[in-house]
Amino acid sequence: MIFLLVCYFVFLVGFIIFSASGLYHLWRFGYVGDLTKPVMVVYIIVAIFIIVLTLFAISLRSWPATIS
Secondary structure, three states: OHHHHHHHHHHHHHHHHHHHHHHHHHHHHOOOOOOHHHHHHHHHHHHHHHHHHHHHHHHHOOOOOOOO
């Protein structure tokens, strides 16, 4: 079970790096005057909500102390 938890955190780090790269490119090369900034804000809010929700769900689970 600890392996799954480590995999989740590795995925989470990759997701944060990928999202930061995508948001940077959207900010740098997005069109002026369209919905670039509101889309970025909505994406950040939804991503943070999902990450917090999954971390909360993980914290409610009883994880074994040993690796099996």
